[in-house]
Amino acid sequence: MRLLSLDVGGKRTGVAYYDDATDIVLPLDTITHPSDEMLIEHVRALCSERNIDRVIVGLPLLPSGKEGAQSRATRAVADRLQATGIDVLLLDERYTTEALDNPDAAAACTLLRTYIERKDRGRS
Numbered sequence: 001m002r003l004l005s006l007d008v009g010g011k012r013t014g015v016a017y018y019d020d021a022t023d024i025v026l027p028l029d030t031i032t033h034p035s036d037e038m039l040i041e042h043v044r045a046l047c048s049e050r051n052i053d054r055v056i057v058g059l060p061l062l063p064s065g066k067e068g069a070q071s072r073a074t075r076a077v078a079d080r081l082q083a084t085g086i087d088v089l090l091l092d093e094r095y096t097t098e099a100l101d102n103p104d105a106a107a108a109c110t111l112l113r114t115y116i117e118r119k120d121r122g123r124s
Contacts, residue, residue, distance in 0.1 A: 001018075001019075001020045001053045001054070002017070002018070002019050002020075002050060002051055002052050002053050003017070003018040003019075003052065003053065003054050003055070003056060003112055003115070003116075004016070004017055004018075004043070004046060004047060004050070004052045004054075004055045004056070005017075005018075005055070005056040005057070005058070005091075005108045005109070005111040005112040005115070006043065006055060006056070006057045006058065006108060006111075007058045007093065007104050007105075007107035007108045007111060008039070008057060008058065008073075008074045008077050008078075009104065010070075010073070011032065011033065011034065012030050012031065012032050012033070012104055013030065013031040013033065013039055013104065014027070014030055014104025014105045014106070014107050014108035015027070015028040015029065015030065015031060015046070015104075015105060015108050016028060016105060016108035016109040016111065016112045017050060017112075018112045018116065025109045025112045025113055025116075026109075027105030027106065027108065027109050028046075028105065028108075029105075030104045030105055031043075036076070036077050036080065039077065040077065040080055040081055040084070043055065043081060043086070044081075044084055044086070047086055052086070053087065054087045054088070054089060055081060055086055055087065055088050055089070056088075056089050056091050056111050056112060056115045057074060057077070057078040057081070057088055057089070057090050057091070058074070058090075058091055058092075058093030058107065058108070058111045059071050059074055059075065059078075059090040059091060059092055059093055060074060060093050060094070061092055061093075061094055063094065065092075065094075074090075075090065078090055089115070091111055091114060091115055093107065093111055
């Protein structure tokens with residue numbers, strides 16, 4: 001299974017890739033996008049190029065677990081991706097951002113690792 005994960009931001013989105021043939025999560029270049037439409041087109045192209053089976057989108061819930069403005073915006077992007085025929089799964093991304101050189105891609109990698117671990121335990 002080939003997976004792509006997205007840590008969606010207003011202007012920048014972290015991206016990571018996973019292929020179960022290699023069992024390695026790889027950070028990809030951060031997508032800089034002035035609009036959601038440009039982000040969606042870029043993700044559609046990545047999905048086509050890499051034969052992606054599912055896209056995992058981090059949902060930035062508030063510490064209380066409720067949705068705020070950013071989670072609503074992220075959900076809207078996920079819904080638009082789903083409407084193009086891409087299999088999209090939202091995953092709670094609280095506490096996944098890592099302080100590294102590329103925090104956007106690092107967060108996307110963490111999302112994928114979390115999804116894979118949960119899937120392996122039967123909780124996808």
